[in-house]
Amino acid sequence: xxxxxxxxxxxxxxxxxxxxxxxxxxxxxxxxxxxxxxxxxxxxxxxxxxxxxxxxxxxxxxxxxxxxxxxxxxxxxxxxxxxxxxxxxxxxxxxxxxxxxxxxxxxxxxxxxxxxxxxxxxxxxxxxxxxxxxxxxxxxxxxxxxxxxxxxxxxxxxxxxxxxxxxxxxxxxxxxxxxxxxxxxxxxxxxxxxxxxxxxxxxxxxxxxxxxxxxxxxxxxxxxxxxxxxxxxxxxxxxxxxxxxxxxxxxxxxxxxxxxxxxxxxxxxxxxxxxxxxxxxxxxxxxxxxxxxxxxxxxxxxxxxxxxxxxxxxxxxxxxxxxxxxxxxxxxxxxxxxxxxxxxxxxxxxxxxxxxxxxxxxxxxxxxxxxxxxxxxxxxxxxxxxxxxxxxxxxxxxxxxxxxxxxxxxxxxxxxxxxxxxxxxxxxxxxxxx
Numbered sequence: 001x002x003x004x005x006x007x008x009x010x011x012x013x014x015x016x017x018x019x020x021x022x023x024x025x026x027x028x029x030x031x032x033x034x035x036x037x038x039x040x041x042x043x044x045x046x047x048x049x050x051x052x053x054x055x056x057x058x059x060x061x062x063x064x065x066x067x068x069x070x071x072x073x074x075x076x077x078x079x080x081x082x083x084x085x086x087x088x089x090x091x092x093x094x095x096x097x098x099x100x101x102x103x104x105x106x107x108x109x110x111x112x113x114x115x116x117x118x119x120x121x122x123x124x125x126x127x128x129x130x131x132x133x134x135x136x137x138x139x140x141x142x143x144x145x146x147x148x149x150x151x152x153x154x155x156x157x158x159x160x161x162x163x164x165x166x167x168x169x170x171x172x173x174x175x176x177x178x179x180x181x182x183x184x185x186x187x188x189x190x191x192x193x194x195x196x197x198x199x200x201x202x203x204x205x206x207x208x209x210x211x212x213x214x215x216x217x218x219x220x221x222x223x224x225x226x227x228x229x230x231x232x233x234x235x236x237x238x239x240x241x242x243x244x245x246x247x248x249x250x251x252x253x254x255x256x257x258x259x260x261x262x263x264x265x266x267x268x269x270x271x272x273x274x275x276x277x278x279x280x281x282x283x284x285x286x287x288x289x290x291x292x293x294x295x296x297x298x299x300x301x302x303x304x305x306x307x308x309x310x311x312x313x314x315x316x317x318x319x320x321x322x323x324x325x326x327x328x329x330x331x332x333x334x335x336x337x338x339x340x341x342x343x344x345x346x347x348x349x350x351x352x353x354x355x356x357x358x359x360x361x362x363x364x365x366x367x368x369x370x371x372x373x374x375x376x377x378x379x380x381x382x383x384x385x386x387x388x389x390x391x392x393x394x395x396x397x398x399x400x401x402x403x404x405x406x407x408x409x410x411x412x413x414x415x416x417x418x419x420x421x422x423x424x425x426x427x428x429x430x431x432x433x434x
Contacts, residue, residue: 003092044296228397355414
């Protein structure tokens with residue numbers, strides 16, 4: 001469904017459930033028992049169940065219904081993750097007590113349940129300067145199609161590229177060749193309007209750097225990669241994936257975007273970069289990443305991989321450092337994660353406090369480095385990660401704006417939140433299906 005020329009909250013071909021539950025005939029339920037193996041209580045813990053783990057689904061019963069033992073409905077979606085038009089995985093979030101269990105009942109419906117959306121994706125594009133923005137679920141950007149390329153001279157993308165959000169925070173990716181990741185600070189739990197980034201005529205407009213009831217774009221990015229953006233180090237030299245806003249030709253032959261899923265409890269995008277030639281080198285690389293978000297956390301998960309490696313490369317995961325008054329802090333969290341964290345005024349005109357963090361897998365972490373103060377890749381910290389051919393690295397990028405939650409006004413409050421989030425993410429949940 002298209003609304004105001006933009007993505008609606010329902011993309012039925014990609015995600016199974018979207019927004020009080022309206023059900024038709026249903027099957028007999030399967031019993032799903034979840035056991036929290038950790039000593040901490042879990043809030044909005046993401047649970048994924050592969051299709052193969054479930055019994056045969058009756059013909060014509062295509063929509064999952066998940067109920068607690070008390071009969072309360074749990075929002076759940078069936079996601080097609082590989083794009084073959086067949087769903088692969090059930091996903092939902094739930095709360096679990098420390099060392100506790102929960103039993104849920106899964107049945108199947110002939111009609112689609114409706115849930116309040118707690119995640120969303122927005123992506124729009126205009127094909128000329130005089131045509132309105134239209135919704136897109138995929139796009140390809142060629143090297144000569146930048147806003148400053150000959151024959152263009154305008155920004156085609158709503159909010160410069162896709163946004164993804166949950167009930168806590170929003171993020172956006174600069175799909176116009178810059179490939180940095182920005183933060184939309186939120187003051188509400190509902191999804192921000194679909195019209196963010198366009199005006200009443202459907203034209204691209206920067207209308208999100210002012211405070212609205214839902215929030216605003218808060219972070220200053222500059223020539224960094226933003227929060228969770230990727231780059232590559234060859235030897236001791238870091239290279240930007242893509243270009244800056246001043247460039248007219250990209251160093252990436254083809255950049256692709258595909259909406260993987262959008263639903264009430266999970267949304268995801270896949271970004272691909274084919275034949276990237278780092279400036280001044282003869283090398284060619286292909287990279288991919290998949291930002292994914294679910295409710296309850298001031299963060300998104302990203303999974304990045306690279307091919308074409310020659311053996312002297314290091315994958316870089318960025319966080320901007322435009323406010324030099326703060327220092328980066330490195331924190332070990334149990335045996336699973338390393339956290340890089342700052343808490344300063346990484347916001348427009350240094351107006352607000354903003355905590356930034358990367359939650360990184362300890363087994364791939366090689367320390368961190370700082371980018372130069374000037375250049376096309378500058379004023380940033382980078383986590384250095386092992387780069388192995390086509391081997392994915394999964395990490396989390398966190399943004400805690402002081403206007404979203406009082407605890408983010410202090411470094412101690414933000415640090416405690418990130419450490420608890422890391423432990424929540426590491427906590428293992430056993431799944432038994434009968």
